Amino acid sequence: MNPILVLGAGPAGLSAASELASLGAPTILVERESFLGGNPIRWHYSLLAPDLKPAEEVIGALVKKVQADARIERHLSTTLEKAEVGAKGYRVTLKTADTSEIRDVSAVVLATGFDHFDSRRKYEYGYGRFPDVIDFKEFELMLHENKVVRPSDGRVPQRIAWILCVGSRDVQVGNPWCCRLGCAVSIKQAVEVRQKHPEVDAYVYYMDIRTYGLWEDLYWKSMQEYGVKFIRGRIGAVTPAEGGGRLLATGEDTILSRPTEVPFDMIVLASGMEPSAGTKQVAALFGVPVGPEGFLTPQLTDLNPVDSGLPGLFLAGAATGPKAIPDAVTEGMGAALRAFQYARS
Amino acid sequence: MSIVANLPRRTLSLSEEEAARPVAMHLTGRQRLSSEERTLSEKIFEEFRSDPRHHEFVLGCLNCGECTTGCPAARFYDFSPREMLQIAANGDATTLWDAMQEKIWACCQCYTCNMRCRFGNDIAGIISVMRELSVYHGLEATRRTLAPFGRSLTLLMTVGTQVSSDMIQPDFFRDWGPFATGSDKVWQVGADVMRRAIPTDVLQTTRSAWEVSVQTSLELFRIYEETGVLDMLRGLDPDLTEMLVDIIEERREEFQEARERFADEIAGMKGPVATFQG
Amino acid sequence: MLTANEIRKVVAERTAHQRGTGKKVVDVREEMEHLEEKGEIIIHRIRAVNRPVELHTLFGWTKQIPTDRLWHHKSCGQCGNIPGYPSSLLWLMNETGRTYLNEPHQTSCTAWNYHGTATSNPVALAAVAARNFHRAYETDHFPLIHCGTSYGDYKEMRKLLVENATVRTKVRDVLRKMGRDLVIPEEIVHYSEWVHAMTPELVARQKLPLSGVIATVHEPCHYYKMVPEDAVYDEAVYSGQRPAVPSGILMALGATVADYSTWYDCCGFGFRHILSEREFSRSFANLRKIRPMIEEAHADVAITSDTGCVTTLDKSQWIGKTHGLEYMLPVLSDVQFAALALGAHPYKIAQVHWHSSSAERLMTKMGIDWQAAKAEFREYLKALQSGAQPELLHPAHGEIEKFFAINKGQVLPDEAVTPAAPTATSGAGPGGRS
Numbered sequence A: 001m002n003p004i005l006v007l008g009a010g011p012a013g014l015s016a017a018s019e020l021a022s023l024g025a026p027t028i029l030v031e032r033e034s035f036l037g038g039n040p041i042r043w044h045y046s047l048l049a050p051d052l053k054p055a056e057e058v059i060g061a062l063v064k065k066v067q068a069d070a071r072i073e074r075h076l077s078t079t080l081e082k083a084e085v086g087a088k089g090y091r092v093t094l095k096t097a098d099t100s101e102i103r104d105v106s107a108v109v110l111a112t113g114f115d116h117f118d119s120r121r122k123y124e125y126g127y128g129r130f131p132d133v134i135d136f137k138e139f140e141l142m143l144h145e146n147k148v149v150r151p152s153d154g155r156v157p158q159r160i161a162w163i164l165c166v167g168s169r170d171v172q173v174g175n176p177w178c179c180r181l182g183c184a185v186s187i188k189q190a191v192e193v194r195q196k197h198p199e200v201d202a203y204v205y206y207m208d209i210r211t212y213g214l215w216e217d218l219y220w221k222s223m224q225e226y227g228v229k230f231i232r233g234r235i236g237a238v239t240p241a242e243g244g245g246r247l248l249a250t251g252e253d254t255i256l257s258r259p260t261e262v263p264f265d266m267i268v269l270a271s272g273m274e275p276s277a278g279t280k281q282v283a284a285l286f287g288v289p290v291g292p293e294g295f296l297t298p299q300l301t302d303l304n305p306v307d308s309g310l311p312g313l314f315l316a317g318a319a320t321g322p323k324a325i326p327d328a329v330t331e332g333m334g335a336a337l338r339a340f341q342y343a344r345s
Numbered sequence B: 001m002s003i004v005a006n007l008p009r010r011t012l013s014l015s016e017e018e019a020a021r022p023v024a025m026h027l028t029g030r031q032r033l034s035s036e037e038r039t040l041s042e043k044i045f046e047e048f049r050s051d052p053r054h055h056e057f058v059l060g061c062l063n064c065g066e067c068t069t070g071c072p073a074a075r076f077y078d079f080s081p082r083e084m085l086q087i088a089a090n091g092d093a094t095t096l097w098d099a100m101q102e103k104i105w106a107c108c109q110c111y112t113c114n115m116r117c118r119f120g121n122d123i124a125g126i127i128s129v130m131r132e133l134s135v136y137h138g139l140e141a142t143r144r145t146l147a148p149f150g151r152s153l154t155l156l157m158t159v160g161t162q163v164s165s166d167m168i169q170p171d172f173f174r175d176w177g178p179f180a181t182g183s184d185k186v187w188q189v190g191a192d193v194m195r196r197a198i199p200t201d202v203l204q205t206t207r208s209a210w211e212v213s214v215q216t217s218l219e220l221f222r223i224y225e226e227t228g229v230l231d232m233l234r235g236l237d238p239d240l241t242e243m244l245v246d247i248i249e250e251r252r253e254e255f256q257e258a259r260e261r262f263a264d265e266i267a268g269m270k271g272p273v274a275t276f277q278g
Numbered sequence C: 001m002l003t004a005n006e007i008r009k010v011v012a013e014r015t016a017h018q019r020g021t022g023k024k025v026v027d028v029r030e031e032m033e034h035l036e037e038k039g040e041i042i043i044h045r046i047r048a049v050n051r052p053v054e055l056h057t058l059f060g061w062t063k064q065i066p067t068d069r070l071w072h073h074k075s076c077g078q079c080g081n082i083p084g085y086p087s088s089l090l091w092l093m094n095e096t097g098r099t100y101l102n103e104p105h106q107t108s109c110t111a112w113n114y115h116g117t118a119t120s121n122p123v124a125l126a127a128v129a130a131r132n133f134h135r136a137y138e139t140d141h142f143p144l145i146h147c148g149t150s151y152g153d154y155k156e157m158r159k160l161l162v163e164n165a166t167v168r169t170k171v172r173d174v175l176r177k178m179g180r181d182l183v184i185p186e187e188i189v190h191y192s193e194w195v196h197a198m199t200p201e202l203v204a205r206q207k208l209p210l211s212g213v214i215a216t217v218h219e220p221c222h223y224y225k226m227v228p229e230d231a232v233y234d235e236a237v238y239s240g241q242r243p244a245v246p247s248g249i250l251m252a253l254g255a256t257v258a259d260y261s262t263w264y265d266c267c268g269f270g271f272r273h274i275l276s277e278r279e280f281s282r283s284f285a286n287l288r289k290i291r292p293m294i295e296e297a298h299a300d301v302a303i304t305s306d307t308g309c310v311t312t313l314d315k316s317q318w319i320g321k322t323h324g325l326e327y328m329l330p331v332l333s334d335v336q337f338a339a340l341a342l343g344a345h346p347y348k349i350a351q352v353h354w355h356s357s358s359a360e361r362l363m364t365k366m367g368i369d370w371q372a373a374k375a376e377f378r379e380y381l382k383a384l385q386s387g388a389q390p391e392l393l394h395p396a397h398g399e400i401e402k403f404f405a406i407n408k409g410q411v412l413p414d415e416a417v418t419p420a421a422p423t424a425t426s427g428a429g430p431g432g433r434s
């Protein structure tokens, strides 16, 4: 049996590769970055929602498993340059900075994931203009390093705002979908801050809180136990506050129907999820149908969310839409199984 | 779960529904309106909801409030584009009527809300639709609001420009400072000389923004007549409208005289100049 | 990394889908071609004689900007209050050898009135737009729109005329009654886009270095918030994240364009407000615009590219001193500023004396001997008062043009005097009159 190719080494790809290996299939794992682990490792996520376990612990376990498995051929800093339909499966060209290698593979799992929205495109929030307006992945790094300070002057912030749905649920930037995780991650961040620095004020500005299913517990606890404040309404303008140093967040409190203006030391944007550059590339290379949002579309979104409908091509993780890590891992397993069945048939 | 499911259910009978209605009317403040106002408000509501632009401009709303945050008018008036959109989408005849009294006039028509709206609504546009209806039906509040615009409406209707330099009078525009009129003590010459110092002849007038040929203004008036603008204005201010019609009649005569006077020059010319009769 | 233009192309596709039956972001220009094929409209095309330059718009689409043989669509407020605005533009055209018509046969777009008082309706607005479009077309000069609001309105009206058959029919009928027909220009072009397209030529003629000047830009709402897809963006200006005009020319001329937090706010004009609710206009202008420009950016001058914005930002400051807001930040249009940089007379051409917030300090910084220019202008006024003929940028119009929409005064050397009649002849289309 020709090996099975897994594209992308985030949670879904790692899960697929390790599952394939345990099924006894020769596996090639290709990752464009120089490390395994995908976005959680790339951006140094701190604790993961909802259980508040350190990201490195969770993803690290998966990474170790893959690293330890001799049946998995790992290609880091490698991209897919070409893909042709082969006799069975595909003939693909793998490319690094200075090499190019042609391989025949019997099936492919696309686990190419998502990119964070570039918040400069929502200029009202002043991201890229004010150093103290940061993206929530940058805040994850601060939490990870246990160094929550204002980028502008290194002081510990006294009051922090989280703005949800930045680059999500918004036709003005062409992203009408929900990122599914922005709420949970932001609330988790607020809780983490309040755990470590109880003196810091934490405000979350929201339209809807979507801590779906059992994650709702996190939302409740954030109020009951950690005193996180929730204001319904979006911030529409960030300007320097009078008196210097702080940022004035102006918005409408849409429950009280009145304007709100609060000075903050720091503003954190829950930037949305978009199909990654890799996802767009493989969609074009393999001709996988994409939805209007640009994510890959499974053949049957309900009964078989991991089949692309094209022979020998399977999908897993955030490449098909925003997804939490456990879901991505589950899909990795499912896609591995379907790919294995296909390769063996 | 099963307990709730097994509870007996009943639906309201028609008469019970009738009985409940005054309560609803009370809640929306409908009783405040006189019966004429109620009738008119329902008529306006009908027209509003059936305007094709309603369907096109009002798509839905997440109540995010970004429109209101970016709105310059919301900063200084009791006004909110989110509220306007809500009323347009889900309001009833009374809430629409209330909004059309004063609130719609707070809007600056800057389109910031439109550019912000994550749902893609045309809020500035739907406010304009409300305004048009309020003009068309000559609502009292609208007359009051537009009372200061007689002069600029006259200019607009007769020559098609809205302001002229002779409208910028120091006593009315005192807050604009001594330079606004361009002819203050600093220069010691009259407004007409200041205008003649503008290096293009079309702008040297003080009576409109620029010189407008008679044919051009008559063409414009024809557009107003044909597209219902004159009728709208009549609903708002019948006296002003009659005055405008008189002015235009004079200009039409003037145009006919010019046709005779310049008969040789325009003979053989093609296009509107040959066919337009005023 | 995708460039801003590439990102926007993706956004355009998605937005087009999302809005579905509501407001589709479609390229109306494609639709115009179909309508012309069916004989429903005439497209006023940009031709080689217009010496077009290609720029890019919000979604990365291309837009041809004609730079020559232009029909000046003046702005009603500009000419009443800020005459230096159109005169500077005409002067720049003379300097760069561009030909144009500046006629008395234009009406305003009437959108100030519509947005202020709503005593009009979209069909009337569309007919007014189309009437001016046709006049430009029959003179064979391409319309160049001076005003942000006219530009925004004409973009809306072009969309309306293309997308709505009922409005189209109605407007065509009205126009035919006056011997005109339904013409839609290939592009709706704002004068600041002309400036952007002309940047290399203007910079080549620059006389004064501007490196010491800090300028803040007020982006006119109606330039980019109405029909956003038609506004011009350029990778070289704010990495394509904000409109390229009027910032581009200021940067090219070497001024420091300083950022401030409320750049995207409105100026406070409000159409109705600037006349009858001036407390609002001036509060907004001073507190939300002028103050951040001064305090955050330390601006020497505020530059904008719309009539209403110049008026509001300029005229609102004088009264500010009653509230301790003594800013007096000069407010100029981009063309006035550029004309000064190219050596135009500050009073005779840029007409800065109409502005309430004095430009004198700025002019000193720019190295302009404004005292001498002022003295000269004073002499000129005296001469005019005693009956001297004014110096004009283009030939004056004749007596007959007070009455008829024809052009005698400004005819270019080798041009015909009579307007060209529309050329096509199919059934519903041009030529046939009902």
Ligand code: SF4
Residues within 6 Å of the ligand: A164, A165, A166, A168, A169, A177, A178, A179, A180, A181, A182, A183, A184, A208, A209, A210, A270, A272
């Ligand atoms: S998950 Fe929350 S933050 Fe993300 S788009 Fe949905 S509602 Fe907004």
Ligand code: SF4
Residues within 6 Å of the ligand: B067, B070, B071, B072, B073, B074, B080, B081, B106, B107, B108, B109, B110, B111, B112, B113, B114, B123, B124
């Ligand atoms: S258009 Fe009107 S409602 Fe919308 S932001 Fe501007 S002032 Fe507010």
Ligand code: SF4
Residues within 6 Å of the ligand: B060, B061, B062, B063, B064, B065, B066, B067, B068, B081, B082, B085, B113, B116, B117, B118, B119, B120, B121, B123
């Ligand atoms: S911006 Fe749009 S979605 Fe948000 S509150 Fe206003 S109308 Fe609703």
